[in-house]
Amino acid sequence: MNVIxxxxxxxxxxxxxxxxxxxxxxxxxxxxxxQGANGAGKTTLLKLCAGLLPLGSGSGKVLGHDxxxxxxxxxxxxxxxxxxxxxxxxLTARENVIFWAQASGLDKATAHERAENxxxxxxxxxxxxxxxxxxxxxxxxxxxxxxxxxxxxxxLWLLDEPHSGLDQDGREAIDSFIKEVVGVGGTVIIxxxxxxxxxxxxxxxxxxxGGIALENEDQ
Amino acid sequence: MxxxxxxxxxxxxxxxxxxxxxxxxxxxxxxFAILVLxxxxxxxxxxxxxxxxxxxxxxxxAVLLSLLLAIQRSVSLETVNDSLTGLKLAGLSPVxxxxxxxxxxxxxxxxxxxxxxxxxxxxxxxxxxDPALWVVAGLVTALAVSVTGTLYGALASGLxxxxxxxxxxxxxxxxxxxxxxxxxxxxALGETVSNGWxxxxxxxxxxxxxxxxxxxxxxxxxxx
Numbered sequence: 001m002n003v004i005x006x007x008x009x010x011x012x013x014x015x016x017x018x019x020x021x022x023x024x025x026x027x028x029x030x031x032x033x034x035q036g037a038n039g040a041g042k043t044t045l046l047k048l049c050a051g052l053l054p055l056g057s058g059s060g061k062v063l064g065h066d067x068x069x070x071x072x073x074x075x076x077x078x079x080x081x082x083x084x085x086x087x088x089x090x091l092t093a094r095e096n097v098i099f100w101a102q103a104s105g106l107d108k109a110t111a112h113e114r115a116e117n118x119x120x121x122x123x124x125x126x127x128x129x130x131x132x133x134x135x136x137x138x139x140x141x142x143x144x145x146x147x148x149x150x151x152x153x154x155x156l157w158l159l160d161e162p163h164s165g166l167d168q169d170g171r172e173a174i175d176s177f178i179k180e181v182v183g184v185g186g187t188v189i190i191x192x193x194x195x196x197x198x199x200x201x202x203x204x205x206x207x208x209x210g211g212i213a214l215e216n217e218d219q
Numbered sequence: 220m221x222x223x224x225x226x227x228x229x230x231x232x233x234x235x236x237x238x239x240x241x242x243x244x245x246x247x248x249x250x251f252a253i254l255v256l257x258x259x260x261x262x263x264x265x266x267x268x269x270x271x272x273x274x275x276x277x278x279x280x281a282v283l284l285s286l287l288l289a290i291q292r293s294v295s296l297e298t299v300n301d302s303l304t305g306l307k308l309a310g311l312s313p314v315x316x317x318x319x320x321x322x323x324x325x326x327x328x329x330x331x332x333x334x335x336x337x338x339x340x341x342x343x344x345x346x347x348x349d350p351a352l353w354v355v356a357g358l359v360t361a362l363a364v365s366v367t368g369t370l371y372g373a374l375a376s377g378l379x380x381x382x383x384x385x386x387x388x389x390x391x392x393x394x395x396x397x398x399x400x401x402x403x404x405x406x407a408l409g410e411t412v413s414n415g416w417x418x419x420x421x422x423x424x425x426x427x428x429x430x431x432x433x434x435x436x437x438x439x440x441x442x443x
Contacts, residue, residue: 052304072310076308076309078308082301083301084299085300086304087302088233088300090237090241099229099233100305102225103226103305104309104310152309
């Protein structure tokens with residue numbers, strides 16, 4: 001099953017074509033790495049796939065939903081880890097994860113249960129759970145962000161520079177998490193500058209340049 | 220409807236919990252509002268009789284200036300770490316987010332009004348002669364400024380000059396509310412013979428229109 005199907009996809013930021021006709025097919029269970037210079041269009045491509053940016057022209061489906069008409073359905077099935085944590089700095093790590101579980105429509109009891117599972121799974125340290133997020137390290141924030149996304153049980157993961165700012169342990173934790181997601185049938189797209197790192201995770205690397213996605217044939 | 224109320228209360232409780240936790244309202248907004256009241260007293264260099272006459276207007280100017288801080292804060296909660304994207308991806312209705320954030324600001328403004336009421340009684344020697352009018356006009360005005368502020372906060376949220384632009388955009392729109400609320404409170408304090416209930420009716424109409432327009436426009440603004 002194709003999770004992503006883009007044909008001549010264009011996205012305009014104002015008048016500027018941030019994506020200039022992308023053709024991309026991603027199958028279920030794949031890990032796909034996007035590489036490219038700053039401003040090449042990697043983040044725009046991820047946001048398009050998350051249903052956060054409107055498709056200017058071309059056609060596209062994500063998880064079987066049309067990008068023109070079913071953006072809301074796409075959003076509910078997708079997790080996106082961006083450059084920022086997406087967390088509330090004055091809430092504790094636990095409160096954040098529970099909030100995001102409840103925000104995805106879960107009742108209080110289920111949200112608490114899933115949050116505790118997600119926290120354990122992501123390895124957020126117990127002693128840090130009652131601290132405001134503002135006092136956590138970058139690595140613990142990233143783990144908390146991933147826990148907040150995990151509670152929604154998304155089918156497609158869009159990770160934008162997931163390794164940036166992390167120490168070796170944090171990077172390895174992210175790699176393990178990605179492998180675990182794919183192991184249970186999820187699909188992951190990673191935008192990264194660290195080609196060596198993402199190449200070890202994925203045999204499929206796509207270069208984004210000038211708003212166009214090119215498959216790396218030598219992979 | 221059940222899901223809508225769930226989302227609305229979730230956002231409102233989250234914003235209020237953050238405000239209680241961060242103590243920005245207690246440590247910054249409230250002292251600022253009290254300071255404005257005191258400075259008006261110095262600036263007018265007046266006896267208590269003059270201050271009592273002007274106290275409804277001074278009260279609402281202090282509220283509106285403090286409102287700007289509360290709105291800036293409410294907007295920054297969602298923009299600092301781009302949590303708004305998470306809210307969109309979680310599938311929360313923009314209307315529920317709008318009313319949830321409005322309720323959180325409304326609660327803070329009502330709390331502020333309570334303290335400022337104590338402030339004008341202590342500093343200006345004001346006496347509330349119609350407590351029912353005082354309470355109803357206070358609640359309706361808080362609702363009007365909260366929904367309008369939430370909408371304009373979203374309008375300015377994507378702009379780098381948000382802090383300076385928000386007052387320029389919002390205060391002219393709230394000028395009719397300032398007039399109406401001042402007239403209503405003048406009536407409640409017995410300072411003029413204005414019909415405070417009629418002004419409160421007009422404020423209710425403003426609140427209703429602002430809430431309707433806000434719920435329609437908020438989704439478009441946060442998507443831009």
